Amino acid sequence: MAKVSISLDAELVVEVMVLAGIGSPQDAVEAIVRDYVARGHRTEARTGLKEQGLREVDVKPREPEA
Numbered sequence: 001m002a003k004v005s006i007s008l009d010a011e012l013v014v015e016v017m018v019l020a021g022i023g024s025p026q027d028a029v030e031a032i033v034r035d036y037v038a039r040g041h042r043t044e045a046r047t048g049l050k051e052q053g054l055r056e057v058d059v060k061p062r063e064p065e066a
Helices: 010-020 025-059
Strands: none
Touching: 010 025
């Protein structure tokens, strides 16, 4: 798996470590990112059909406004 290196504010990372209860900065940030992605997938699963309908509406040309 490819790795990416980024710089983050130290205070932000410490806060993530405390909130997640994880002692390693790398593991704490990785856990938060994985949780964010999983939450997005759960949201898509719940709202997938609704969002698909909205996408179809957005594709249609809008009526000219008077």
